[in-house]
Structure formats: C-alpha cells, structure tokens
Amino acid sequence: MTNETPVLEARDIVKELGKGAGKVMALKGVSLKLVPGELTLLMGPSGSGKTTLLSILGCILSPTSGEVRLAGHSTTGLGPEQLAELRRQHIGFIFQSYNLFPTLNAVENVRIALDVLGQKGYPAAARAEEVLREVGLGHRLQNFPSNLSGGEQQRVAVARAIAASPSIVLADEPTAALDSENGHAVMALLARIAKEQNRSVLAVTHDPRTLGYADRVVRIEDGKIVGEERRPEGVNSPEITDLTKKRRKANA
Amino acid sequence: MILTLAFRNLFHDRIRLAVTLVGILFSIVLVAVQLGLYLGSSRMITNMIEKTNSDLWITTFGAKSFEEGGILLTSGQRHQALATPGVKAVIPMVSAFAEWRKPGGGSTRVAVVGIDAEDGGLEPWNLIEGTWDDIRAPDAIAVDRSYLGDLGIQGVGDTAQIALGRVRVRALTEGIRSFTQSPYVFTPLQRARNLLNMDGEKGDKSTFFLVQLEPGANLETVRTALQARLEGTDVLTKAEFRDRSLAQWLFKTGAGIALIGGALLGILVGTVIVAQTLYSSTKDHINEFATLRALGSSGSYIHKVILAQAGLSAVIGYSLGMIIALLILYLSRNSPLPLVMTPGLAFSLFALTLFMCAISAVSAIMKVTKIDPATVFSR
Numbered sequence: 001m002t003n004e005t006p007v008l009e010a011r012d013i014v015k016e017l018g019k020g021a022g023k024v025m026a027l028k029g030v031s032l033k034l035v036p037g038e039l040t041l042l043m044g045p046s047g048s049g050k051t052t053l054l055s056i057l058g059c060i061l062s063p064t065s066g067e068v069r070l071a072g073h074s075t076t077g078l079g080p081e082q083l084a085e086l087r088r089q090h091i092g093f094i095f096q097s098y099n100l101f102p103t104l105n106a107v108e109n110v111r112i113a114l115d116v117l118g119q120k121g122y123p124a125a126a127r128a129e130e131v132l133r134e135v136g137l138g139h140r141l142q143n144f145p146s147n148l149s150g151g152e153q154q155r156v157a158v159a160r161a162i163a164a165s166p167s168i169v170l171a172d173e174p175t176a177a178l179d180s181e182n183g184h185a186v187m188a189l190l191a192r193i194a195k196e197q198n199r200s201v202l203a204v205t206h207d208p209r210t211l212g213y214a215d216r217v218v219r220i221e222d223g224k225i226v227g228e229e230r231r232p233e234g235v236n237s238p239e240i241t242d243l244t245k246k247r248r249k250a251n252a
Numbered sequence: 253m254i255l256t257l258a259f260r261n262l263f264h265d266r267i268r269l270a271v272t273l274v275g276i277l278f279s280i281v282l283v284a285v286q287l288g289l290y291l292g293s294s295r296m297i298t299n300m301i302e303k304t305n306s307d308l309w310i311t312t313f314g315a316k317s318f319e320e321g322g323i324l325l326t327s328g329q330r331h332q333a334l335a336t337p338g339v340k341a342v343i344p345m346v347s348a349f350a351e352w353r354k355p356g357g358g359s360t361r362v363a364v365v366g367i368d369a370e371d372g373g374l375e376p377w378n379l380i381e382g383t384w385d386d387i388r389a390p391d392a393i394a395v396d397r398s399y400l401g402d403l404g405i406q407g408v409g410d411t412a413q414i415a416l417g418r419v420r421v422r423a424l425t426e427g428i429r430s431f432t433q434s435p436y437v438f439t440p441l442q443r444a445r446n447l448l449n450m451d452g453e454k455g456d457k458s459t460f461f462l463v464q465l466e467p468g469a470n471l472e473t474v475r476t477a478l479q480a481r482l483e484g485t486d487v488l489t490k491a492e493f494r495d496r497s498l499a500q501w502l503f504k505t506g507a508g509i510a511l512i513g514g515a516l517l518g519i520l521v522g523t524v525i526v527a528q529t530l531y532s533s534t535k536d537h538i539n540e541f542a543t544l545r546a547l548g549s550s551g552s553y554i555h556k557v558i559l560a561q562a563g564l565s566a567v568i569g570y571s572l573g574m575i576i577a578l579l580i581l582y583l584s585r586n587s588p589l590p591l592v593m594t595p596g597l598a599f600s601l602f603a604l605t606l607f608m609c610a611i612s613a614v615s616a617i618m619k620v621t622k623i624d625p626a627t628v629f630s631r
Contacts, residue, residue: 054629055626060546060625060626060628060629061626080551084545084548084549084550084551085548085550086548087547088547088548088549089548091548093546093547093628095629096629099539099540099543099546099628101257101540102264103260103261103264104256104257108256111253112253112257112544113547115253116544116547116549116550116553117548160547172629
C-alpha cells in the first residue's frame with residue numbers, strides 16, 4: 001500500500017435527500033479514506049448512494065451530518081464559494097458524459113480548468129497541450145468534441161481533470177459511455193495517474209471490467225459500505241503491467 | 253478564456269445572435285434618432301441666444317422664449333440700463349412673429365429678427381450669398397436657403413411682404429433653422445420695428461436688450477443693479493434665457509417629453525430583447541455553467557462569462573446601430589428638423605448600450621447563481 005496519510009476522509013456521513021414524505025436517506029453513516037497513489041473503485045448497484053457519496057467527497061453536496069476532511073481541513077460549515085475554492089485547488093472531476101464544452105476545442109477544454117484557477121496565457125496553453133499529449137491526444141489538440149470519439153472525449157476530460165495537478169481525481173462512471181477498448185484505455189490511464197503521479201483516484205462504477213485496475217474496491221449498498229477488498233502489495237494488475245511494458249518499449 | 257467562451261457561446265447559435273443584434277440595433281437607432289432630434293431641436297431653440305455676443309439679457313418680465321418676448325421694452329429702460337455701473341453696451345433687439353405674404357399668393361408665419369450688426373450683438377452667420385451691408389439696404393432682408401420653398405421665393409432678388417411692408421431678399425444664410433418652423437428673417441433694427449409696427453406711437457421699443465459688461469465687472473453685481481433699476485423686466489444670463497427657451501418649447505409644449513419618451517421606449521425594448529436572448533442563451537448553456545461550477549469556478553467567473561457575452565453583444569450591436577443611425581442622420585441633413593450627433597452623444601449611446609446589456613444580463617446571472625453543480629452527475 002502507498003502513503004497512508006489520507007488526502008480525503010469522510011467520517012460517518014449521513015445524507016438525506018428530499019423533504020417531507022418524499023425524504024430519502026441516501027447515505028447512512030459512511031466512512032471512507034482516500035490516500036495518494038491509489039485507485040479506489042466505489043461499486044454498487046443503482047440507487048446505492050455511489051454518486052451522492054462522490055458528490056459529498058467532491059465538496060459539491062454537503063452532508064446532513066458527519067464530516068469531510070480535505071487536505072487536513074474540515075469542510076463543515078463552508079459556503080458554496082469556499083467549497084468551490086477547495087474543489088479547484090484539490091479535486092479533478094471526470095464525468096460519465098464527459099461534460100466537455102462543445103464550443104471549445106480540446107486544448108481550450110483543458111485550459112478552462114486552469115483558467116478558473118487563475119492560470120492564463122502561454123503557460124496555461126503549454127500545460128494543456130502537455131497533458132493532452134500525456135493522455136495520447138497530441139494529434140487532436142485543435143479538434144472540437146463533436147469531432148472526437150467517445151474515448152477521445154473522455155481522455156480530454158481526464159486531461160482536464162489532471163491539468164491543475166489536483167491531489168484527488170474523482171470519476172463518475174468513467175467507462176459507462178465507452179466501448180470495451182476505450183473503457184480499458186481510460187481505466188489504464190486512471191491507474192497510471194494514481195501510480196505515476198501519486199494522486200488519489202476514486203472511480204464510481206458498476207462496470208466489472210474496471211476491477212482489474214483497482215488497488216482497492218469499496219462496495220456500497222443501500223447507503224452503507226458493505227465491503228472492501230484490497231489488492232495485495234507488490235502485485236500489479238495485468239493491464240497496468242502491460243501498459244508499463246509498452247511505455248518502456250516505446251521509450252527504448 | 254472568459255472572452256473566448258463568451259464569444260463562442262454567442263456565435264454558437266447564429267439565429268439567436270441575429271435576434272439579439274437586431275434588438276440592440278433597433279434600440280440604438282431609435283434612441284439615436286430620438287436623442288438626435290432632441291439635440292437638434294435644442295440647438296435650433298438656443299442657436300440665436302448662443303450666437304449673441306452678450307453677458308446678460310434684459311427681457312420683459314416672464315418672457316417665454318426668444319420668439320415670444322412678450323410686452324416690449326422702452327428706450328427709457330435702455331438708458332437706465334446703460335447708466336448702470338459696469339455696463340459697457342446695451343444693444344436693442346427685436347424678435348416677433350409676423351405674417352409673410354408670398355409673391356405667388358398665400359402666406360406663412362415668419363420670425364422677424366431685427367438688430368444692427370454693427371452694434372456687435374448679433375449678425376446673421378453662415379451667410380452664403382450677400383453681406384450685412386447688402387441687408388442694410390432699404391427693404392432688405394436675409395433668409396435661410398432651406399426655407400425658400402416655404403416662403404414661396406427663389407432666392408436673392410425676390411420680393412415679398414411682411415405685415416405691412418415690402419421686403420427684398422438680399423442675402424441668404426445656410427443652416428439657420430427655426431424649431432417653430434417659422435423661418436427667421438434678419439433685418440436691421442429700425443426696419444424690423446417698421447415692419448412690426450413698433451415705431452410710431454409705440455416709439456423705439458425693443459423685445460430684448462443685450463447687455464455687454466465692462467472688462468472686470470462682476471456679472472452678479474451688475475445683474476442685481478439692473479434688476480433693481482428696471483421694473484417689470486427679467487435680467488437673465490445667457491444660460492438662464494437658453495434654459496427658459498428650452499423649457500418653453502421642449503417641455504411646456506410636450507415636444508421634448510415625446511422625444512425623451514421615444515428614447516426611453518427604445519431603451520426598454522432593447523433591454524427586454526437582449527435580456528430575453530441572453531437568458532435563453534444561458535439556459536441553453538446551463539450544463540456547461542454547472543460543469544464550470546463543479547470544476548471549482550467561482551460564481552463571479554461565470555458572471556463574467558455572461559457579462560462578456562452581454563458586452564460583446566453591445567459592441568457589435570452598437571457598431572451596426574450607429575452605422576444605420578449615421579445614415580439616417582445624413583439623410584436628414586436637409587430636412588426641417590435635422591438630427592444631430594455629437595461625439596458626446598455617440599459616447600453616451602455606447603455607455604447606454606453597455607449599461608442596457610449589463611442590466612439585461614441580470615436575469616441570466618440570477619439563473620446561473622442558482623445552478624446546482626450536483627446536476628453534472630445526473631446527466
């Protein structure tokens with residue numbers, strides 16, 4: 001296992017959604033820690049509370065009770081602007097539907113994540129191109145989302161998520177809209193980001209194809225964590241090993 | 253990136269952009285025409301006052317405007333004014349409406365302005381034919397070229413009749429128009445008095461006295477002294493008489509209110525159209541704004557994108573609107589009421605357009621302020 005100091009920690013999170021008779025308890029006392037260098041999968045059936053937990057961990061939703069600590073600071077009582085500040089400083093997001101800006105090309109879609117952080121001009125453009133090359137899209141820099149395949153769009157989204165070097169990357173069903181080949185490519189990319197860049201990556205998924213890439217699998221059902229499995233230390237997934245070999249071969 | 257995103261959002265839907273620009277353009281043209289007319293009218297009303305070389309105006313008490321001077325001032329009052337310390341000259345002037353009988357039949361109303369140019373108070377400006385010396389000849393007058401048709405004459409040398417006297421056009425001016433649409437007729441003081449029947453038993457009466465002060469004289473002191481000496485008169489600065497004339501023609505007649513009302517309507521229509529299109533554009537891009545929020549952008553960052561959209565719309569709409577407004581301005585140059593555009597008005601219109609678009613952005617900003625970034629996970 002990598003560094004044990006958690007960058008993100010949720011303690012006894014309860015979340016109620018709705019009001020009155022329609023009130024639902026989406027999370028019932030969930031606790032979870034994310035550490036650097038680890039790809040964690042959060043798996044569970046539809047309606048189990050995966051996305052609600054991801055939203056709370058990502059400082060998008062506030063819990064009804066419990067505490068989230070991000071980079072050592074409690075998020076309890078923070079307002080929307082302070083939570084937004086935490087998101088842009090520490091968290092990169094990857095969405096199921098990519099959520100790219102249709103009117104911006106690949107570089108601009110990445111640059112905008114840097115722009116909200118105040119990084120502008122040539123350095124931001126250079127950094128955007130660098131991360132796009134890192135995810136294998138060096139030849140598609142000027143393409144608009146409508147001219148990119150689903151896999152390519154998700155890789156742009158990954159590039160956008162890591163451009164500002166966040167300590168945490170949260171992914172919501174990153175392979176759900178992709179075919180098998182692209183799904184594997186994106187998961188390999190996320191595993192690489194966790195390992196090589198020492199980030200904490202949490203992917204919400206119900207896609208069994210993703211299991212082989214995980215360092216840890218957390219299972220959630222009916223708003224509660226019901227199980228956790230961890231890959232034994234020193235054992236790499238076949239996909240990661242294969243990718244590393246390919247990269248070494250390419251660099252040789 | 254804010255400007256890039258705003259620009260792309262704006263140009264993403266060309267039809268909506270066209271509707272926005274037409275809204276701004278319509279608004280700018282309407283406001284420019286209304287304010288141009290207002291400015292043109294104001295200039296026409298105050299032109300004669302502004303062109304005089306005087307520090308103070310003596311009018312009969314309650315005189316409404318240059319054309320409606322009211323009860324006449326006497327030569328005795330002029331002498332009293334001249335005897336006031338600090339007064340260098342008191343120039344008599346006559347101004348009154350009179351009937352102009354056309355040589356070919358029919359009549360119209362004119363505003364006769366009688367003054368002796370050699371006194372240094374006022375002389376017809378923009379003379380394009382003839383000189384002041386020509387106007388000093390017996391029966392001679394000067395009129396503006398733009399009114400030749402209205403007066404039923406062709407030009408210099410033609411004759412007509414004003415009230416009881418024959419007159420001959422000896423000089424022509426260019427661009428001296430009258431807000432009342434009664435053409436100005438310039439003639440020497442005594443000739444005007446004769447035409448208007450102000451001589452004889454009424455004596456050498458005048459409508460106004462133009463007062464010039466000695467160098468170094470204090471205007472307020474002289475004014476107070478004149479007011480104390482001249483019972484039944486008003487002693488006004490040029491600015492005060494100008495404002496009184498403006499108030500009379502633009503506001504008491506309702507003409508100015510109609511023009512300003514038209515301009516306000518233009519602003520209102522423009523604001524509503526731009527607000528509607530900006531709101532619908534924001535609604536269409538709401539998912540992108542939610543994504544921005546989820547990525548950690550501040551509320552103000554998103555507001556800036558919307559304001560930049562509004563600003564870009566304003567710049568493009570203003571440019572197109574001004575091209576059309578200037579075209580209308582050019583076409584109106586020979587009309588009875590030509591539009592006026594000044595650098596100040598053009599700048600004010602630009603500021604107004606920016607303000608209008610910023611106000612229009614409020615509804616869109618309110619919409620994005622309520623964005624729940626959690627919606628990014630529900631798509």
